[in-house]
Amino acid sequence: MAWDFATEPEFQEHLDWMRALVRDEVWPIETVFDDLGYDGFKRAIAPLQERVKERGLWAAHLPPDLGGQGYGQVKLGLMHEILGTSPLAPAVFGNAAPDSGNSEILALAGSGDQKDRYLHPLLAGDLRSAFSMTEPDTAGSDPTLLQTRAVKDGDHWVINGHKWFSTNGSIADFLIVMAVTDADARPHQRASMFIVDADTPGVRIIRDVATMEHPGESFGHYGNHAEIRYENVRVPADALLGGEGEGFLIAQHRLGPGRIHHAMRWLGVSRRAFDALCERAVSRHAFGSVLADKQSIQNFVADSAAEMHAARLMTLHAAWKMDNEGASAARTEISMIKFYGARVLHDVIDRAIQVHGALGYSTDLPLEAMYRYARAARLYDGADEVHRQSVARRVLRGYEPTDVPSEHVPTRREAARERFADLLEAVTSND
Numbered sequence: 001m002a003w004d005f006a007t008e009p010e011f012q013e014h015l016d017w018m019r020a021l022v023r024d025e026v027w028p029i030e031t032v033f034d035d036l037g038y039d040g041f042k043r044a045i046a047p048l049q050e051r052v053k054e055r056g057l058w059a060a061h062l063p064p065d066l067g068g069q070g071y072g073q074v075k076l077g078l079m080h081e082i083l084g085t086s087p088l089a090p091a092v093f094g095n096a097a098p099d100s101g102n103s104e105i106l107a108l109a110g111s112g113d114q115k116d117r118y119l120h121p122l123l124a125g126d127l128r129s130a131f132s133m134t135e136p137d138t139a140g141s142d143p144t145l146l147q148t149r150a151v152k153d154g155d156h157w158v159i160n161g162h163k164w165f166s167t168n169g170s171i172a173d174f175l176i177v178m179a180v181t182d183a184d185a186r187p188h189q190r191a192s193m194f195i196v197d198a199d200t201p202g203v204r205i206i207r208d209v210a211t212m213e214h215p216g217e218s219f220g221h222y223g224n225h226a227e228i229r230y231e232n233v234r235v236p237a238d239a240l241l242g243g244e245g246e247g248f249l250i251a252q253h254r255l256g257p258g259r260i261h262h263a264m265r266w267l268g269v270s271r272r273a274f275d276a277l278c279e280r281a282v283s284r285h286a287f288g289s290v291l292a293d294k295q296s297i298q299n300f301v302a303d304s305a306a307e308m309h310a311a312r313l314m315t316l317h318a319a320w321k322m323d324n325e326g327a328s329a330a331r332t333e334i335s336m337i338k339f340y341g342a343r344v345l346h347d348v349i350d351r352a353i354q355v356h357g358a359l360g361y362s363t364d365l366p367l368e369a370m371y372r373y374a375r376a377a378r379l380y381d382g383a384d385e386v387h388r389q390s391v392a393r394r395v396l397r398g399y400e401p402t403d404v405p406s407e408h409v410p411t412r413r414e415a416a417r418e419r420f421a422d423l424l425e426a427v428t429s430n431d
């Protein structure tokens, strides 16, 4: 079957427009982001968001009835490659994580009332959300181990549990919480999702966890990751999102496209680091020539270009497969781009830092921040090892155990001698 990632000329015009807007209007905000604070940032991007809306590109991941474009994954992937060049760009286009993924969940599984109360205000930027699944005391890689419980009490649910790394949890108006509702059900039917208003009694935001990306202690900042205790949190029956026991099913719908968007954003970051690498290589002199003339630096350039190209084609292919055959058919391809893309991102930035020497390590360039961002990519959306395992398992399903390797030359030679006995006889007797 032919693979076709081509896009129509009108969409290419959108891509060109986005590239110019992000580079000319969003990149300059990066260097004053901390001084602006979140409110200042919102004011800075408000006119840009209007331009995006006028162009019809706001929240493009959503279906048209919710104001999106209903673009397939190939188009969304190409958009995200551009938006990925700046950590601030997704907010300008109405698809910043985790709100974008949460809006997809609400669009997919939300009731009419939930869409009115949460989805529409979320899309309008009037509410902020968090996704609260990972726990400090159980392996996030194996969500069948979740300990957070939701127990029915009359026409309410009572939630108890301990979560962390709920991105934006400390500034969210509501949280989508994953909790076990039937511990005896089959492993992937045990958990359900709930919409919990952040001001519900018993929701205790303990702290924002300082990380490699944001090492300083801070609280209530955009992009922070909250540690939260849910202590006897009572929510009404209609806080249940989707059906009872459908938590994993809904999460899977959210994660498939999300991984493609991440992988394309990583390519946007890689490209920016790569451009910096090449610019420095042709500018810096050492030992009688520019760095670009040294073979090891040329290897950096060639390896990075080849790896980014491979990651891009793999990601677009995964997106194409998802568009044409559905998320389930593309599971192997999606897992491959998760760990391969995260590795390419890391390695390209690492080489860019190396070529810049001490300058690359300094905060005078964005490379060190990119590097810290890249390290997290190997963990979130499923640790790389888990995706490798899942790819290997599916690949290995196509193989049977044998006593003698199929390629064993003496065995094959014996079989071939039997098969070609007459011919061998004729050839030998001619001698």
Ligand SMILES: Cc1cc2nc3c(=O)[nH]c(=O)nc-3n(C[C@H](O)[C@H](O)[C@H](O)COP(=O)(O)OP(=O)(O)OC[C@H]3O[C@@H](n4cnc5c(N)ncnc54)[C@H](O)[C@@H]3O)c2cc1C
Pocket (backbone or CB within 6 Å): 098, 130, 131, 132, 133, 134, 135, 138, 139, 140, 141, 142, 164, 165, 166, 167, 225, 376, 379, 380, 381, 382, 383, 384, 385, 386, 389
């Ligand atoms: C920046 C960032 C943002 C995040 N945002 C959110 C969020 O908004 N909401 C949320 O709920 N969570 C979030 N997370 C959490 C993330 O989903 C988890 O970190 C991830 O699922 C891994 O779970 P864990 O940290 O518990 O690691 P563990 O499950 O304890 O795994 C640790 C390590 O064990 C190894 N391992 C695990 N399983 C296997 C295996 N099968 N084979 C081989 N090795 C294995 C891997 O090396 C893995 O890295 C975020 C994490 C980060 C870093």
